[in-house]
Amino acid sequence: MKNRNGEKIMAKPTVKAASLQARHQDISPDTEPAQVGRVPSSRREMTSSSAVLEGVLESVSGTKLLICIRGYPDPDNIGSSLALQWLARQHGIESRIIHFEEISHHENRALVKKLDIELDEWHDNFDCSKFDYYAITDSQTAELPIKLPPTCQLLAFVDHHKPLGNIQGKFVDIRENSGSTSAIFAEYLMESPNQFGGSSPEVTKIATALMHGIRSDTDNFVNATMIDYRASEFLSNFVDKDLLALISRQSIPAKTMDLTQIALQRKDIRSTFMFSGVGFVRDEDRDGIGQCADYLLHREGIETVIVYGVVGNEYIDGSLRTKSHTLDPDKWLKDVFGQDSDGNYYGGGRKDKGGFQIPLGFFASCSDKELLWILIKKTIDELFYDKIGIEGKSSMDGEGG
Numbered sequence: 001m002k003n004r005n006g007e008k009i010m011a012k013p014t015v016k017a018a019s020l021q022a023r024h025q026d027i028s029p030d031t032e033p034a035q036v037g038r039v040p041s042s043r044r045e046m047t048s049s050s051a052v053l054e055g056v057l058e059s060v061s062g063t064k065l066l067i068c069i070r071g072y073p074d075p076d077n078i079g080s081s082l083a084l085q086w087l088a089r090q091h092g093i094e095s096r097i098i099h100f101e102e103i104s105h106h107e108n109r110a111l112v113k114k115l116d117i118e119l120d121e122w123h124d125n126f127d128c129s130k131f132d133y134y135a136i137t138d139s140q141t142a143e144l145p146i147k148l149p150p151t152c153q154l155l156a157f158v159d160h161h162k163p164l165g166n167i168q169g170k171f172v173d174i175r176e177n178s179g180s181t182s183a184i185f186a187e188y189l190m191e192s193p194n195q196f197g198g199s200s201p202e203v204t205k206i207a208t209a210l211m212h213g214i215r216s217d218t219d220n221f222v223n224a225t226m227i228d229y230r231a232s233e234f235l236s237n238f239v240d241k242d243l244l245a246l247i248s249r250q251s252i253p254a255k256t257m258d259l260t261q262i263a264l265q266r267k268d269i270r271s272t273f274m275f276s277g278v279g280f281v282r283d284e285d286r287d288g289i290g291q292c293a294d295y296l297l298h299r300e301g302i303e304t305v306i307v308y309g310v311v312g313n314e315y316i317d318g319s320l321r322t323k324s325h326t327l328d329p330d331k332w333l334k335d336v337f338g339q340d341s342d343g344n345y346y347g348g349g350r351k352d353k354g355g356f357q358i359p360l361g362f363f364a365s366c367s368d369k370e371l372l373w374i375l376i377k378k379t380i381d382e383l384f385y386d387k388i389g390i391e392g393k394s395s396m397d398g399e400g401g
């Protein structure tokens with residue numbers, strides 16, 4: 001589950017060195033006993049996962065596959081989907097990649113545009129009846145926002161999060177010990193008997209997208225694991241380095257800049273915390289909230305930043321960023337906002353970031369937006385002050401409101 005900034009609300013499990021959750025264990029060739037007289041090869045031998053995937057794809061040769069991106073398209077799920085499309089094609093499986101949410105982050109729009117990636121956005125007239133199978137990558141669940149024909153079965157499910165519920169598919173590979181799904185797909189490519197390589201535009205495109213996916217999901221390798229490093233070593237032979245630099249160094253959009261200015265004007269500093277309520281934000285500018293929190297975290301003396309606003313007149317949407325060694329964003333936000341009546345938490349996060357989303361509900365119809373904002377801000381700020389007060393960190397040295 002993601003909030004509207006694309007931040008996963010479910011706690012991201014900490015990466016354990018020996019995750020036994022993986023259905024197909026990651027048997028690295030490096031850890032296999034040395035074989036006498038084995039001819040060194042630039043290509044690695046197939047691990048059990050790759051062999052199973054190859055077998056499954058071959059068994060459905062000639063069918064049509066729908067590759068689904070759940071949630072907001074991001075570098076990891078886009079790269080993974082492209083790799084799956086290539087792997088499927090080697091077995092005569094034709095596929096389309098579909099997403100259900102718009103590509104909202106400017107970096108992701110740049111990725112799709114610069115690499116000329118073909119994605120379909122779901123619309124009511126999209127014909128799913130021709131697909132025999134579907135696949136999901138980089139998602140915690142196999143549930144889709146649409147109804148597929150009952151004959152359309154789950155062919156492949158590949159992810160690196162803790163799965164929500166039991167996933168039933170022909171091929172399921174969940175590795176919590178990988179920092180990204182793109183790295184898992186790079187491993188399949190590395191071990192593919194169909195020789196992924198060379199310098200064709202397609203290979204460059206897939207490798208560059210996967211590398212961007214790994215970098216993006218591992219916070220530029222800070223949270224990378226062995227699987228991510230091995231994958232990057234392989235991909236580095238085929239990426240377009242200039243393009244990669246271009247994609248990951250996009251300029252800040254004007255809207256985010258405006259939002260950052262507002263956030264700075266309204267900043268409220270309490271000890272090492274900075275809170276900022278930016279008021280009403282248009283739906284299409286929601287990513288600016290997280291980006292603006294990223295930027296504000298650079299301020300000296302600040303360890304934790306929370307920026308929030310009302311997005312699309314529907315939700316109070318907020319982003320937390322922290323460089324504190326002790327604050328756990330997931331626990332902190334869950335403590336502050338608690339759960340709704342169905343038991344779902346309003347907020348959550350992972351290592352150094354988090355987000356929350358609270359529906360305005362009935363109050364969305366209030367005609368006096370100024371008054372409504374005052375009410376929202378007072379309520380939210382009091383919750384924050386209460387929380388840091390309990391922790392004895394409130395020093396009440398705010399710099400204006």
Ligand SMILES: [Mn+2]
Pocket residue numbers: 076077138160179180181217
């Ligand atoms: Mn991912």
